[in-house]
Amino acid sequence: MAISEGVKAESLASVMEGADIYLTLDQYGKNAPVPLKYLPEVKKINGVMRVVPRVLGRTYLGDSLAVVVGIPAGELPPSVECVEGKPFSSRGEAVIGVGLARHFNFTVGHAFMLGGVNGRMLKITGLFKADSSIWASDLIFIPFEDASAIFKTGDLATDFLIYVRPGYTSAVAETLKKIEGASFRIQSKELVKQYFNKGFTLKGGIFTALYTVAFALAIPALLVSSGFGLSERKREIGILKATGWQTSEVLEMVVFENLIISLTAAPLALLISFLWLKGLNGLFIAQFFIAEIGLFPPFNVPARFLPIPAFLSFFFSLILTMVGSLYSSWRAAVIPPAEAMK
Amino acid sequence: METIIRTEKLAKIYNPDTSYEVKALWDVDIEIKKGHVAILSGPSGSGKTTLISLLGAIDRPTRGKAFLMGEELTAMSDVALSKVRRETIGFVFQSFNLIPRLSAIDNVAFPLIPMGVSVTERHRRGSELLKRFQMGERMRHTPEELSGGQQQRVAIARALINNPQIIIADEPTSNIDAEAVKYLIETIYALKKEGRTIIISTHDQSLFNLADVIFDVKDGRITGMREFKQ
Ligand SMILES: Nc1ncnc2c1ncn2[C@@H]1O[C@H](COP(=O)(O)OP(=O)(O)O)[C@@H](O)[C@H]1O
Ligand SMILES: [Mg+2]
Numbered sequence: 001m002a003i004s005e006g007v008k009a010e011s012l013a014s015v016m017e018g019a020d021i022y023l024t025l026d027q028y029g030k031n032a033p034v035p036l037k038y039l040p041e042v043k044k045i046n047g048v049m050r051v052v053p054r055v056l057g058r059t060y061l062g063d064s065l066a067v068v069v070g071i072p073a074g075e076l077p078p079s080v081e082c083v084e085g086k087p088f089s090s091r092g093e094a095v096i097g098v099g100l101a102r103h104f105n106f107t108v109g110h111a112f113m114l115g116g117v118n119g120r121m122l123k124i125t126g127l128f129k130a131d132s133s134i135w136a137s138d139l140i141f142i143p144f145e146d147a148s149a150i151f152k153t154g155d156l157a158t159d160f161l162i163y164v165r166p167g168y169t170s171a172v173a174e175t176l177k178k179i180e181g182a183s184f185r186i187q188s189k190e191l192v193k194q195y196f197n198k199g200f201t202l203k204g205g206i207f208t209a210l211y212t213v214a215f216a217l218a219i220p221a222l223l224v225s226s227g228f229g230l231s232e233r234k235r236e237i238g239i240l241k242a243t244g245w246q247t248s249e250v251l252e253m254v255v256f257e258n259l260i261i262s263l264t265a266a267p268l269a270l271l272i273s274f275l276w277l278k279g280l281n282g283l284f285i286a287q288f289f290i291a292e293i294g295l296f297p298p299f300n301v302p303a304r305f306l307p308i309p310a311f312l313s314f315f316f317s318l319i320l321t322m323v324g325s326l327y328s329s330w331r332a333a334v335i336p337p338a339e340a341m342k
Numbered sequence: 343m344e345t346i347i348r349t350e351k352l353a354k355i356y357n358p359d360t361s362y363e364v365k366a367l368w369d370v371d372i373e374i375k376k377g378h379v380a381i382l383s384g385p386s387g388s389g390k391t392t393l394i395s396l397l398g399a400i401d402r403p404t405r406g407k408a409f410l411m412g413e414e415l416t417a418m419s420d421v422a423l424s425k426v427r428r429e430t431i432g433f434v435f436q437s438f439n440l441i442p443r444l445s446a447i448d449n450v451a452f453p454l455i456p457m458g459v460s461v462t463e464r465h466r467r468g469s470e471l472l473k474r475f476q477m478g479e480r481m482r483h484t485p486e487e488l489s490g491g492q493q494q495r496v497a498i499a500r501a502l503i504n505n506p507q508i509i510i511a512d513e514p515t516s517n518i519d520a521e522a523v524k525y526l527i528e529t530i531y532a533l534k535k536e537g538r539t540i541i542i543s544t545h546d547q548s549l550f551n552l553a554d555v556i557f558d559v560k561d562g563r564i565t566g567m568r569e570f571k572q
Contacts, residue, residue, distance in 0.1 A: 239439050240452070242400045244428025244504065246421060249456035334420065337427075338401035341439055 001315035015240070019052070019077075020169050025174065027187040033156035036314020038182060042160060045175045047168030050075075053157035054129035055147035059115050061140070062104060068140045075159075080141065085126030086107055089142060094122040095141040101127050114140070122146065230328060236339025237332040247333040254329045255322065262318045346376040346508065346539050347397055352406035354392050354562075366392040367562045370406070374541060376507075379534055379552045380558045382543040384559035388441060390543035391436065391512055393559065396543060398510040399426050428453065432501030434511040440485040440500075440508045446472060447481040450499045471499040475529070491522025508539045515546040523548060 024031040025040070043051050056068035076095065078085045085108035088095055093284060094114075096106065101124075106112065111123045122142060148154070164172050173186045240250055332340050354367040367389045374380045374397075382390045395401040396408055399415055408415045410426060418426070440449045451459075451468035459467075472481050475495040485493055494514065501509055515523050523546075530552055534540055542549060550556060555564075558566035 029504040049562075094509055099351060235439075239441060241424065242388040242433055242439070243500065246424045247451070247457050253455075260536075333557055336395075336401040341400075341435070 007173060010163050020164045020188060021160075021162035021172060021176075023157070023162055023180070024161040024185045025185075026183045031159070033158055034160055034182075034184075036155045038179065039157075041179060042162065042176070045172055047164050047172050048162055049165055050161075050163040052161040052163075054159055054161060055151055055156075057147065057151040057160040059150065060098065061112065064100070064103065066100060066138055068142060068147055068150070070142055070144045070151075072144045074121060076141060078313065080128045082126035083129045085124070088125045088141070090220070091141065091143045091145055092120065093125045095126040095128055096124055097139050098127050098129050100137050100140065100210060114142070118150065118152070118284045120146050120150060148268060151338055231330065233325075234332040234340050235342075237329060238337045238342075241333060242337035242341065247330070250333045251326060254325055255325050258318070258322050258325055261290055261316070262321060279280060343375040343377070345517075346375040347410055347541075348372070348409045349397075350407040350409075352393070352396060352403050352408055354389075354396065354401070355404040358404060365562055367396070367403070369505055370472065370562075372557055372564060372567075374539065374555070375376075376539055377534070377537050378554035379530065379540045379542065381549060381553040381556045382541070382559050383545060383550075383556050384543075385407075385545055388559045389562040390545075390559050392544045394510055394512050394541060398431050399423050399507075400433060428457075428504055429506055430506050432458070432496070432506040432509045434501050434514060436495045436512040436516055438485070438497040438517070440493060440496060442485055444483055446477060446488065446496045447466050449485065449496055450503055451505050452502065467473055468499070468504060471498070475499055489519075489522075491518040491525065494518050494522065494526065506538070508541065509533055510541045510570050512543050513545075515544060515549065516544060527552065 023034060025034050026032065034053075040049060052071060055068075057068050057070075057142075058065055059068055060066070063121045073089050074087070080095070082095065083098065085095075094112075101107070104112070106124055106127075108124055108126060111121055113119050114122055116302075120142075128141075142150075144157075154208065162172065169188050172186060176184050176186055184304060237250055241247070344516060349370050349372050349389035352367060352370040353365070356364040356366055370393060384390055386430065392401070396403050396415075403416060406416070410430065413424070413426075413510075415426065435437070441452070444452065447465060447468040449565055450471055454464045455466070469478065469481055472478055472495075477492065477495050480488060480492060485496070488496065491521070494517070498509075498511075518526065527549065530540060530542070530549075534552070540552075542552075553568075554570055556568045556570075557564050558568075
């Protein structure tokens, strides 16, 4: 529970800390805590300089909800700069933000109780000032083991911060993917940048819409290529008219036929596009929708199949096919049958 | 005897006022009596198909008039012409014009679709006609699985599905073998016995014995008419 609470704060904490890779477990597409047993294996990966397991959680300090970051001694992120005192070096110590300190009138040397009944007594060794946000100054950094005990996380960490040698990020990510028995969520600084700075999420939405439309447009193409050639069609309409069909009856049939074909073709088109995206990860196609990615997208293309765009594209293609075939059918139906049958 | 079809200075010009304009038919005046077998005879390119298409209401002339049972075809709307084709005329095309993706029985029965006839009734009437022409074993076959003679029988069955007074056949012996020609002649006799008017275009003399009247067509004009007492 505590961990999942903490996870909410994670993205903010992450941005502040600037590690190269944030590693969590993947649980139905959401972040889940990572067992500590992976720590040695991750450390061994070529290019990895430092791996910092963290426990993140929120708990009450007096009347305020504070975000607690449990981190091994000596691993305080560089952005956390003590303006007073020094970083903690052993269990039972803490470094707190100046905001919190001011609120509670704490100074270096003060001890406080964190985590209620099962809590810990912690002695403040330092106050830090975070440059980035007001929020950050409400953080409490404590030793990893103390946080584990307070939040009862056992042998789990909320995440691993991985610092790698320059240029190794993708190689390390690749190796992480291959680790047996675990399904990791790997977020790298670069990817996070790509996602946010380049409006990736927005493009993802557009991508979905365009993609479905593109495939729905395949329906008319399917129609034409599946033997409903225009001259063949014209001949058939000539035959129908020659045997007594009215123009209106021909058009009625065309509408009906189009409905049937579109209804059968639409699920097919959706299935194809789904398989293409999920199976082939948008091979070849993704580059048309997302700039700066090549033929083979290096990450999972965030395509979502939403009912609304799917329905819209079906509707759009139906109208398009309908108007197109009604017009050409009408043209064939109003000329004398002898001419249409030629 | 009652006149069923009559034309007045009927003319058809393809691509008028262009350098490749063709006067396919010029000043054609003919009269066909009800219950007769009329043959349009002439060499290839003489205008037989053009004329028979105008008589069958599947094409419109450039000039002149055509009357069917006293009604002026050439003045009719598209809707009225479709009605004439549905109720009065059965057309057997030279190349049969069956729909390739439909089975024999569906090819025979599809003219009934817009009339709201149920599937079961359509199939009943279709199979009845196909059986009449010894095609009972071939009802589920598509046109490409049938011989020329068999396709023609399907085409004749289709022409008869609405029980029309007039049967029109364009060059009916051109795409079938000798055996099928014999069968065709029997069929035409039978249809004539039923009181239908039959108009055939052909350059094949083997059908001439059937005729009550033969019109000679040459270069788009009627150059002669021979009547026979049957
Ligand atoms: N759609 C058309 N466009 C131009 N010329 C045509 C067309 N149909 C027929 N013709 C020409 O009209 C003339 C009469 O053709 P047709 O009626 O088919 O003759 P037949 O059936 O006696 O062989 C021919 O010279 C033919 O080339
Ligand atoms: Mg001809």
